Amino acid sequence: MVSKKVTWGLLVAWLAHDAEEFATTSWWTRRQAGVPTVTPARSAVAIGVVGAVMAAAAADGARTGGRSRFFQAALTGFGLHSITHVAGSVVFRGYTPGVLTAPTVVAPFALWARRRLRRAGVAAPTDPRALLWFPVVVGAAHAIAHFTTPVRQNTTRIRPSRP
Numbered sequence: 001m002v003s004k005k006v007t008w009g010l011l012v013a014w015l016a017h018d019a020e021e022f023a024t025t026s027w028w029t030r031r032q033a034g035v036p037t038v039t040p041a042r043s044a045v046a047i048g049v050v051g052a053v054m055a056a057a058a059a060d061g062a063r064t065g066g067r068s069r070f071f072q073a074a075l076t077g078f079g080l081h082s083i084t085h086v087a088g089s090v091v092f093r094g095y096t097p098g099v100l101t102a103p104t105v106v107a108p109f110a111l112w113a114r115r116r117l118r119r120a121g122v123a124a125p126t127d128p129r130a131l132l133w134f135p136v137v138v139g140a141a142h143a144i145a146h147f148t149t150p151v152r153q154n155t156t157r158i159r160p161s162r163p
Helices: 004-030 040-063 069-092 101-119 128-148
Strands: none
Touching: 004 040, 004 069, 004 101, 040 069, 040 128, 069 101, 069 128
8 A cells, every 4th residue: 555645646746747838839839830839729628638547547546545556557658658759859859848847846746756666566557558648648639639628720911901
């Protein structure tokens, strides 16, 4: 059995990380050539969908004392997700949304929590198939956000000049 700091801590760490993503994604995408602009509404929906999954995983972890495979898979995926943020910043050669909290919150929390699970004797071996859920959840979140938020179009029209 592990402390609620481990199980509910997943949701708290996720909130800290995604607060950074929400605050910077729209601004960042508007400034990147070749990257589709993400509106704050679309970002909020995608973050909310993933948040629901993370809240469910944390609740299941709390209910099972950390034994839940769902909780442990979400924790592992969350930790590994930090690598994608650092890699993104390498590719873009600068700041990308989430890169500040990835190495300072996400990775340290995931490592600490996994260590606590091992000490408590409840850590399950990581099933590589469970990690396939990460792109499924993120992809579904973005698809839901895409289909539920309006697309902003530039409505400024250039009037033809009169002779």
